[in-house]
Amino acid sequence: MASASVVDSQLNEVATKVKQYHFPVESIPRLSYDDPEAERLIRNEEPVILTGTNLVASALQWSPEYLSNNIGHGTYTVYSSKNHKFLYYDDKKICKVPTFTPPTTHQDMTFQDFLNKVTEWKEGEPYNYLQQSLNDSVGPQIVQDFAAFNWKWISDERAKNNWGALTSNLLLVGMDGVVTPVHYDEQQNFFAQVHGFKRFLLFDPSMFGCLYPYPVFHPHDRQSQVDFDNPDFDRFPRLRELKGRQAILGPGDVLYLPVYWWHQVESVPGYGMTVSVNFWYKSGPTEKIVYPLKPHQKVAMMRNIEKMITEALNNPEEVPPLLQDMVLGRYT
Numbered sequence: 559m560a561s562a563s564v565v566d567s568q569l570n571e572v573a574t575k576v577k578q579y580h581f582p583v584e585s586i587p588r589l590s591y592d593d594p595e596a597e598r599l600i601r602n603e604e605p606v607i608l609t610g611t612n613l614v615a616s617a618l619q620w621s622p623e624y625l626s627n628n629i630g631h632g633t634y635t636v637y638s639s640k641n642h643k644f645l646y647y648d649d650k651k652i653c654k655v656p657t658f659t660p661p662t663t664h665q666d667m668t669f670q671d672f673l674n675k676v677t678e679w680k681e682g683e684p685y686n687y688l689q690q691s692l693n694d695s696v697g698p699q700i701v702q703d704f705a706a707f708n709w710k711w712i713s714d715e716r717a718k719n720n721w722g723a724l725t726s727n728l729l730l731v732g733m734d735g736v737v738t739p740v741h742y743d744e745q746q747n748f749f750a751q752v753h754g755f756k757r758f759l760l761f762d763p764s765m766f767g768c769l770y771p772y773p774v775f776h777p778h779d780r781q782s783q784v785d786f787d788n789p790d791f792d793r794f795p796r797l798r799e800l801k802g803r804q805a806i807l808g809p810g811d812v813l814y815l816p817v818y819w820w821h822q823v824e825s826v827p828g829y830g831m832t833v834s835v836n837f838w839y840k841s842g843p844t845e846k847i848v849y850p851l852k853p854h855q856k857v858a859m860m861r862n863i864e865k866m867i868t869e870a871l872n873n874p875e876e877v878p879p880l881l882q883d884m885v886l887g888r889y890t
């Protein structure tokens with residue numbers, strides 16, 4: 559297991575290797591889990607990298623080889639993409655957009671088959687990304703490691719911040735260089751890095767207007783239409799106002815990723831396969847409305863308005879003209 563100082567020096571080296579985009583980025587604070595400032599940031603729903611949580615200390619041995627030898631022969635969902643980007647889509651919304659073509663496919667296979675695919679991968683072949691809820695189909699050694707996660711710490715955090723229930727732990731095993739393009743989720747997330755290095759680009763919820771998400775009824779709901787590798791400033795002019803944050807995670811690091819915060823996640827090219835475990839929690843109930851509303855509350859409001867109009871019109875094609883009639887030349 560790499561010691562903290564080794565990870566620290568590697569993080570500095572990784573920071574010099576990550577790709578730069580058109581927007582400026584500032585670093586996310588990296589604090590010890592028992593630092594009062596870390597607690598304040600989490601309470602205030604701002605991102606922070608936590609060291610020393612031991613949240614997944616028992617999993618720091620989870621190299622892809624260790625997993626292959628201990629995870630058993632159950633099958634796991636493996637996503638495939640013709641390039642290194644894995645744009646999420648919601649199967650259930652495909653019917654709303656007849657012209658939609660899924661950018662990724664997925665199939666179930668054993669961990670061993672997945673690892674063989676990665677080991678034998680050649681330039682030009684599809685990229686693969688294993689994403690699977692940790693469940694009881696895994697081997698006894700993995701169950702033991704999972705049981706040894708620092709559940710006390712994370713359940714105390716959940717209670718302190720009045721979050722809802724833990725909804726899932728995703729085991730994520732990515733090939734060198736895979737990217738999950740910029741999107742937001744509707745859950746609180748403690749993201750634990752186990753093996754390899756991941757770089758997060760983060761944008762606070764007020765950046766909604768600069769990231770041009772797909773319509774709520776679109777299969778790519780919650781994902782940005784923007785491709786950071788090929789930004790279209792004509793179609794998305796407010797991209798120029800974008801300001802980002804950056805977090806580089808090494809083994810043992812835990813990132814608090816607040817609900818509604820935009821994030822793009824990259825398995826840093828050249829640093830090999832990555833293994834991560836995320837902990838998604840339902841966000842807590844809003845005790846009472848306090849004005850001015852927070853940016854993420856306005857995002858939730860816009861989502862509800864889009865859903866209401868789409869359901870009321872009962873035809874996705876009528877949504878754009880109605881919204882344009884309502885806004886263009888009147889609120890622009």
Ligand SMILES: CC1(C)c2ccccc2-c2ccc(C[C@@H](CC(=O)O)C(=O)C(=O)O)cc21
Binds near residue numbers: 637644647688834
């Ligand atoms: C790209 C992939 C494999 C996928 C394909 C199809 C459906 C869902 C997903 C999905 C969901 C979450 C992640 C983890 C993480 C991003 C990252 O670590 O790459 C992230 O965004 C988060 O923890 O919130 C990754 C994926």
Ligand SMILES: [Zn+2]
Binds near residue numbers: 741742743821
């Ligand atoms: Zn996400």
